[in-house]
Amino acid sequence: MDAQQKKKPGWTEERVEILTRLWKEGLSAAEIARELGGVTRNAVIGKIHRLRLSGRAPAHGTAARKKPAAPKPRASTASRPASRGATALKAREEATPAPAPRVRPAVAAVVETPQRGRITNIMELTHSTCRWPIGDPGEEDFAYCGCQAPTGSPYCEAHARMAYQQPSERRKRA
Numbered sequence: 001m002d003a004q005q006k007k008k009p010g011w012t013e014e015r016v017e018i019l020t021r022l023w024k025e026g027l028s029a030a031e032i033a034r035e036l037g038g039v040t041r042n043a044v045i046g047k048i049h050r051l052r053l054s055g056r057a058p059a060h061g062t063a064a065r066k067k068p069a070a071p072k073p074r075a076s077t078a079s080r081p082a083s084r085g086a087t088a089l090k091a092r093e094e095a096t097p098a099p100a101p102r103v104r105p106a107v108a109a110v111v112e113t114p115q116r117g118r119i120t121n122i123m124e125l126t127h128s129t130c131r132w133p134i135g136d137p138g139e140e141d142f143a144y145c146g147c148q149a150p151t152g153s154p155y156c157e158a159h160a161r162m163a164y165q166q167p168s169e170r171r172k173r174a
Helices: 013-025 029-036 041-050 084-095 157-163 169-173
Strands: none
Touching: 013 029, 013 041, 029 041
């Protein structure tokens, strides 16, 4: 083989015209690469981007992209005979007792703070006052709890119970 046979064909004007025509006809990059010969699908994609080619006809043999059709309504289970697997599953579900509904502990209930402990100015908070926000910061009646907080805690005992809850069993296992 001599050097000219080894040399890959470049993007000549003729090859670019063919590329543009095939792209507008809706051929895929792989199909264009096969048609041109001597270039890869990725080379075709790169050239398409550099040429800023867009808008193309739907690919041959396929319809233009449409919105997906609305799902067809399924027949109700009452009108269909149940399969053996579905019957066994239903029987197993009926035999298994439903788990008890999970109830949040009572300590998570909203705690009413006495009016005397409320602090409306953030500058009045100290290391020994509860910093639990009460209300919406954008409203006039916004305040902080202000009750006595144990040493090392930013909240009073009631608000600390709300802020620091025990992890669930699933989180403990993980």
